[in-house]
Amino acid sequence: MKTHKIAVLSGDGIGPEVVFETVKILKVIEKVFDYNFAFEDALIGAIAIDETGNPLPDNTLQLCKDADAVLFGSIGDPKYDNDPNAKVRPEQGLLKLRKELGLFANIRPIKAYNSLLSRSPLKKSRIEGTDMVIFRELINGIYFGEKFTAEDFSYAYDTCSYSRADIEQIAHLAFQEATKRRKKVTLVDKANVLDTSRLWRKVTTEISKEYPDVELDFLFVDNAAMQLILNPKQFDVILTENMFGDIISDEGSVIGGSIGLLPSASIGLENALFEPIHGSYPQAKGKGIANPMASILSAAMMLRYLGLEEGAKAIEDAVENAINNLIVTSDLDETSDYSTSVVANYVIKILLNEHDHDSYFNFENIMMGKSTII
Ligand SMILES: NC(=O)C1=CN([C@@H]2O[C@H](COP(=O)(O)OP(=O)(O)OC[C@H]3O[C@@H](n4cnc5c(N)ncnc54)[C@H](O)[C@@H]3O)[C@@H](O)[C@H]2O)C=CC1
Ligand SMILES: CC(C)CC(=O)C(=O)O
Numbered sequence: 583m584k585t586h587k588i589a590v591l592s593g594d595g596i597g598p599e600v601v602f603e604t605v606k607i608l609k610v611i612e613k614v615f616d617y618n619f620a621f622e623d624a625l626i627g628a629i630a631i632d633e634t635g636n637p638l639p640d641n642t643l644q645l646c647k648d649a650d651a652v653l654f655g656s657i658g659d660p661k662y663d664n665d666p667n668a669k670v671r672p673e674q675g676l677l678k679l680r681k682e683l684g685l686f687a688n689i690r691p692i693k694a695y696n697s698l699l700s701r702s703p704l705k706k707s708r709i710e711g712t713d714m715v716i717f718r719e720l721i722n723g724i725y726f727g728e729k730f731t732a733e734d735f736s737y738a739y740d741t742c743s744y745s746r747a748d749i750e751q752i753a754h755l756a757f758q759e760a761t762k763r764r765k766k767v768t769l770v771d772k773a774n775v776l777d778t779s780r781l782w783r784k785v786t787t788e789i790s791k792e793y794p795d796v797e798l799d800f801l802f803v804d805n806a807a808m809q810l811i812l813n814p815k816q817f818d819v820i821l822t823e824n825m826f827g828d829i830i831s832d833e834g835s836v837i838g839g840s841i842g843l844l845p846s847a848s849i850g851l852e853n854a855l856f857e858p859i860h861g862s863y864p865q866a867k868g869k870g871i872a873n874p875m876a877s878i879l880s881a882a883m884m885l886r887y888l889g890l891e892e893g894a895k896a897i898e899d900a901v902e903n904a905i906n907n908l909i910v911t912s913d914l915d916e917t918s919d920y921s922t923s924v925v926a927n928y929v930i931k932i933l934l935n936e937h938d939h940d941s942y943f944n945f946e947n948i949m950m951g952k953s954t955i956i
């Protein structure tokens with residue numbers, strides 16, 4: 583079996599906690615399915631600034647370029663968010679990494695788990711059966727355009743631009759995905775106001791001709807934000823630009839019950855990075871309350887990308903088992919006092935029980951860290 587090189591970028595805040603649990607699970611998966619992973623850690627974000635002055639040190643970038651996949655936690659620290667004068671910011675590390683690796687498509691699946699329907703603030707009847715995937719363009723648009731702040735803070739600007747080619751490559755991916763699903767693509771834009779959005783509509787409409795089985799419809803982003811929580815079942819594949827996708831996917835996480843559940847895959851032509859959609863949740867850092875499932879499910883997406891389908895499915899099933907048995911952190915059940923590591927250990931227990939009875943009895947030996955097992 584090939585050795586898969588995995589670059590592990592834990593980052594800031596809860597990133598190291600959720601990634602630690604995820605790597606633990608991947609080490610179990612490695613044993614159970616006879617895979618070979620070579621994990622290598624590297625710095626990114628605020629911790630990288632603190633230690634090197636650079637949010638994306640050169641050796642981190644090189645490691646990611648050389649890896650078969652990157653497992654990413656989260657970046658961000660209030661000391662930068664609250665400082666308008668900061669010359670260097672943790673987020674620049676992630677944006678540069680995405681750009682340098684050419685990760686043009688951020689794929690964010692959203693589904694309503696039956697056993698969590700009553701946990702969502704949204705009405706059960708509205709969200710039951712929701713199953714959609716957001717294709718968010720990731721390396722262009724307003725996050726990457728020319729920006730400027732006047733020294734006296736009297737004005738500032740950011741610019742948004744898209745080329746035809748930027749739109750084409752992610753639109754093809756979205757249509758290809760739709761052909762395997764319910765055959766519907768919804769382009770979310772603001773074409774009544776923005777030139778970039780009008781280009782998205784034109785190019786996407788042209789590309790849709792190559793996929794005659796797939797229905798294409800359009801929604802303005804303000805309406806889409808409403809439809810997403812009013813009638814989420816109408817969506818199959820949502821295709822959208824960088825900032826709109828960032829915003830509506832956090833909104834969409836309410837359907838699943840928590841942002842702590844939503845994984846993502848950031849895909850390029852030569853590289854791929856797997857990341858929860860949430861940020862560094864600094865208020866929870868070190869408390870053991872962060873939901874690890876978004877990171878664990880991102881690892882499942884990574885295994886699928888690497889062609890390790892059995893492992894991917896095993897992780898998804900084990901997470902679903904944990905959810906069905908309400909072995910979840912307090913974001914999904916306010917009465918729960920299960921910690922980040924207790925939830926992850928339960929996932930490990932299920933994996934071993936289902937797939938490897940012998941190892942189950944050596945559970946403690948397999949785990950890197952010791953913590954309560956349910
Ligand atoms: N991909 C990344 O690394 C991202 C980084 N950020 C950065 O993260 C920092 C915090 O940003 P926020 O806007 O507060 O977003 P956030 O996603 O870190 O947290 C928002 C809220 O979501 C919930 N939450 C997030 N992750 C959770 C988890 N694993 N388990 C349970 N609940 C969870 C919490 O209620 C939290 O208050 C900022 O510095 C921001 O720039 C924000 C988004 C993405
Ligand atoms: C640096 C930000 C653009 C990260 C973020 O919010 C995201 O990718 O969801």
Ligand SMILES: [Mg+2]
Pocket residue numbers: 828829832859
């Ligand atoms: Mg975001």
